[in-house]
Amino acid sequence: MRGLRGLGGIVVAIALWGASGDASAAVWFEDDFNGHADDDAVVAAGWAIVDVNEPIEQSTWTITNPGARHNPPTADGTPSDGYFMISDSDAQYYSNLVDSGMSHDLHTPSFGTLGAGAVWLHADVCAQLNNDGAAVFDIDVSTDGGQTWTNAFRRVAPGRFTWNGATTVLPDNTNADGYYGRLDVDLTGLAANHEDVRLRVRHFEPNQDWWIAIDNVLIDDVAPPRPGWVEVFAEDFGDGTLGGMTVDGLLGERTWTTTDPGGKYNPGLVDTNYVNRIGHPEVAANFAMIDNDGRDFAVDDYLMTPVLDLSALSEVLLGYESEGSVPVNDEGDAMRVLLMRDDDANGPDADDEILKVVFDYSAALFEYDEEPFYARRLLEVPEAAGRDDVFFAWHFAGADDWYWAVDNVAVTGKTPTPPAPGDANNDGGVDAADAAIVAQFWLKTGGARWGEGDFNDDGNVDDLDLAILAANWGAGAGGTAVPEPSTLVLAAVAAALAFRIARRRCPLR
Ligand SMILES: [Ca+2]
Ligand SMILES: [Ca+2]
Ligand SMILES: [Ca+2]
Ligand SMILES: [Ca+2]
Incomplete structure (x- = not known):
């Protein structure tokens, strides 16, 4: 069980909040593929095209677009431009076997992230997996020259078990379905601060299952947009x-x-x-x-x-x-x-x-x-x-x-001027009403908004946000601090902790 962070946590939380959206980007790697005329040029640029476990299919990654597909979608769904990479299971006539480990992989060149505070992958992706198919779309990370890989993102064709009887890499309510549009994946935990980082994009065990196409690969330290306050x-x-x-x-x-x-x-x-x-x-x-x-x-x-x-x-x-x-x-x-x-x-x-x-x-x-x-x-x-x-x-x-x-x-x-950190309801003051909002959405993970108490823009409502609330208690409303702020902070903390304890008595949903 995590305890409330102390003063150090508060300082870190405030620093995180203040840092959002201002630092200039560090770009660790990028490629729009438009400078590569053929697959030899892609490989010469440091990419590796790797077929694993002797696939039956001929869905090897290529820049030649053998199925004449549209470019993959950008942030508004419209196609990217120029060349892109594709593994096209539908443009050939064979089927891989489920549970065989047969996979069509594309490895990025090696890049370094020393000094990185954050690492994000951004890419334009159409992963059309097939509803009753068996294909898996994986993005894996290696920091040891490709010896070992850790999964960072996964999508699984929803029929992989029911229609194809697979017993490995099964679809569930957190990974099923294809992906269409700009993809942002937080790689910080896996890839930050290493000398030798590679990603691999896998089209794993496709079974005449359409295709995965990718363009505009960008690896930097810029998080995607977060909801406004x-x-x-x-x-x-x-x-x-x-x-x-x-x-x-x-x-x-x-x-x-x-x-x-x-x-x-x-x-x-x-x-x-x-x-x-x-x-x-x-x-x-x-x-x-x-x-x-x-x-x-x-x-x-x-x-x-x-x-x-x-x-x-x-x-x-x-x-x-x-x-x-x-x-x-x-x-x-x-x-x-x-x-x-x-x-x-x-x-x-x-x-x-x-x-x-x-x-x-x-x-x-x-x-x-x-x-x-x-x-x-x-x-x-x-x-x-x-x-x-x-x-x-x-x-x-x-x-x-x-x-x-x-x-x-x-x-x-x-708004042009942000509210005081902790002002969840954006009414100009940081007070009990904001503490009540934090308590209401306490421990919400993924997709939480400022208006729900996510003050440090990480999508979660947790200790870090509570620390921001506590540190700014009484701020705003003309700058007049309420009397005895420490008492009110304690009340807010107590309310949130009580809410947390109540939640933990129930099964996590
Ligand atoms: Ca109207
Ligand atoms: Ca391109
Ligand atoms: Ca408020
Ligand atoms: Ca947060």
């Missing part, structure tokens, strides 16, 4: 309704709903076209979903936030969880996230003006629409800052095109 809108569908969101479009039998009309959610279950990631392990399916699977008529429907007042914000960030398969078969198919303007001032509707396609899922896929992708996204939307007439929409159009599930929508932002 101003919480404008949040919806987790926790009460089983669409809550603050509305729907417009064709509004047929299968539009956006929280009722899981196709029965795609079973807690703990992983299968080919189920909701494998979002919601688990909740008993009820509390997310929004449009499910057109097996329904041979059109949907063209929008899930929309309210009109948002972002006029005081200099930065706007849209966060959401997404799981589904992309309709790409027919003209008019769409799966995209939009910034829209309520141009007729009557509230959000499907006919309002599209200001920006924030993320487009169909721009960089080749074909086929039943392979599920999962991501928790946080997208910067500068076009929304300063406006009071905009809303966000999730637009899905197609016919008999599987499903899209969306959860944990959060629109956050930043």
Whole structure:
């Protein structure tokens, strides 16, 4: 059990908070592949193309794009440019064996990270694994010249067990589904401060399972964006309704709903076209979903936030969880996230003006629409800052095109002047109301926001944030410290500790 950190922890926490977003980047390695004319040039640049355990498939990594795929998606889903690397299981005619260890690997050149405080991998990735396939997408790290490797990121085809009978590297509710878009992986714990670091990208045991494509590999010390400290809108569908969101479009039998009309959610279950990631392990399916699977008529429907007042914000960030398969078969198919303007001032509707396609899922896929992708996204939307007439929409159009599930929508932002550290509710003071917020979200891990008490921007609400709260108790509100701050700090700490103890009596969820 971790105890409260002492004064040293408080100092470290404040230093971490103050350091976010200002230092210049250290780049440890980068390659956009555009300078390599062929595979020999890729290898000459220090990359290694390695087939492990004598694969049957001919899915060796190559820059020649034998299946003529689109470039992998960048941060807004649109394709990257120039050359990229791909392991294409669908562009050849054989099948590897499950549990054989057969793998198609791509090793980066060796690079050093001495002095690194943080190491992040950023890359544009389409890992289309196949819903009923067996493929695994791994990113591993070695700091000993490739002698040993440790896994840093994993995705597993959801049908690897149920359809292919694999007994190793099994899919579960934390690793199933493919990945589509800019990928950010924190390698700090595995790769920081070493002389000789290599990554390997694995297409492990593909079984005629589409492909993995990667471009714009960048390894630096810059963390991806974090939510802003101003919480404008949040919806987790926790009460089983669409809550603050509305729907417009064709509004047929299968539009956006929280009722899981196709029965795609079973807690703990992983299968080919189920909701494998979002919601688990909740008993009820509390997310929004449009499910057109097996329904041979059109949907063209929008899930929309309210009109948002972002006029005081200099930065706007849209966060959401997404799981589904992309309709790409027919003209008019769409799966995209939009910034829209309520141009007729009557509230959000499907006919309002599209200001920006924030993320487009169909721009960089080749074909086929039943392979599920999962991501928790946080997208910067500068076009929304300063406006009071905009809303966000999730637009899905197609016919008999599987499903899209969306959860944990959060629109956050930043004001030109940040609030006092610890001011969770951004009301100008650090006080009992903020302590109550920290207590409410205590020990939340992954995806926590400032408005939930994550003051050091690491996505978690824990001792470090409590230390920041305590160190700034009474700050703000004109700079007037409340009387006897030490007493109130003790009260806040006691409240949080009591909450933690209560939580630990229950099984961790
Ligand atoms: Ca490129
Ligand atoms: Ca309108
Ligand atoms: Ca406050
Ligand atoms: Ca934190």
